[in-house]
Amino acid sequence: MKIELYNEILSTINGFKRINIECIEVLEQKFPKVKHGTLNSIFSSEVQKWTKSKFAKAQDSANEIYNKYKQSIQSGAVPGVIMRLADEYELPYSLTAKIILTKHVVEGQGDANNDNHTMQLVKKQLRNTTLINDKQLAYEVFLCTTFDDQYSPTSEIIRMSLGQQYEIKLYKQMEKCGIVFRTEEYMRKFGFDKTPDVKLEIPIVVDGFIIHWIESKARFADSEIHQDYLKNQYISYWNRFGPGLIIYWFGYLDDLTDSDEKRFIIRDRLPTNILKLNK
Template sequence: MDRQTYQKIYSSLHNFGDVFRLSEEHTKPAGMLATILNQKIVKMTRFKHRKVYSREKELFSRWKQGRSILELAEYTYFPPTLMASLILKNCDLSRKNINWLFKHLDCIENRRLRKEVRKALEADYFFSPRAHEMQCKKGEMGEEIICKWLEDKRISYCTEAEIRAQGDGKTPDFVLSDPIPIDDHMVRWIESKALFGDDFEHKHYAKKQFREYADIFGEGMVVYWYGYLEDLDSEGEGYLIKDYSFFEGCKEQIDELFNYLVYW
């Protein structure tokens, strides 16, 4: 995606109600825009987290006075799941216990609290346990498409799990037995990311993973399933960047991946 289009879409995306409108307006897949929205919300929340938690005593007091968790989330523009976590923390619960209760809501003894936490998790498209599970599922689906593509082309490979089982350390999702030529690169590894490749995500993973993989395994390929900024800098980094459009013959699986998180 060109940067100008991305910036127009990014600045106009505020909630899921914007996804389909902007999808039609810019003729981009709804799944791509839903992913961009998710990354935007997560990034904004990182910057807002400390500020909101500096007010936790005030917010807990407001909750005790009758304001609901959803109302407090809307008041602070903070994700409902994280607001529920803040309230539970101030009920003297540890993070471990909070995470457990999010998966066992019926074990919350206080009736009001149980009802409000349930509503908060149901309303949260980005930070709830269900949202996390769906993101993990998207990652698995992306890797399954690469498996199919490799096997259809009879390309031998080892997965990250297989390599780690042998005791090796950090490794990409797929290491090829023999390099394959793609766009003047001899690709020896493939890393799958169920993300849109924006500046923030790419800089993070280039530093954390991609450069190290290139140093260890040689040239590789990074797949941003939901697209990427066309001017992302990977020149001389030891890897090329592709998206869903590279994988011909996998349309049915790609359509499933793109629609997975759009409909809650």
């Protein structure tokens, strides 16, 4: 994707006072030639950045938000209290629910408060609201995690599932091409801690580039995302296994790599012009 188009998409997203699902509809109308998966991936990344930027504000307002929640419940407010507070403070639903739930747990523990225990308990209760001992709060948190499709336990599961689906898609395509490979799960059984999604038993060649491994990413990659993966994953793969192929299934910025890059090549699908090497 050209940087100019990418910046235009970002400008549209950032034009919303509150980043929510309605933004996707606007993006699809404004950029009809860009695939839904690509727009959704860019949108999701921006939501993550937006949420992180709001975290400090959320912590500063935690006591105020919790007190307002309790006052609303005591006054008999209709369900959706936490979501309305999230709108008021311009915070993600799930993050606001986490703040209130944390305060509730700490309040219930009294002098026995333990930060690590509290964090673990809150995490479990966010994932399973039936564990929350306050029925009204349980329902409020449930609403938040249900309607927050970008920053909630449910959205994390969806992203993991999407990643697994594209890994399986890659496996099937490689099997169809007759490429012999080992999966990440197989490699870890033999003690490898950091492994790519696919380690080739016999290298392949794409556009004159020899490939020893393939990494599948079910997302769009901008420079920040790519550099983060480069630092935490790709360099390690290159050091251990040699050059490889990175697939960003929902696209990437055109200028992520230059012609002098010798460690890997980037594509948005499994190439069809594969040359297989003999043993």
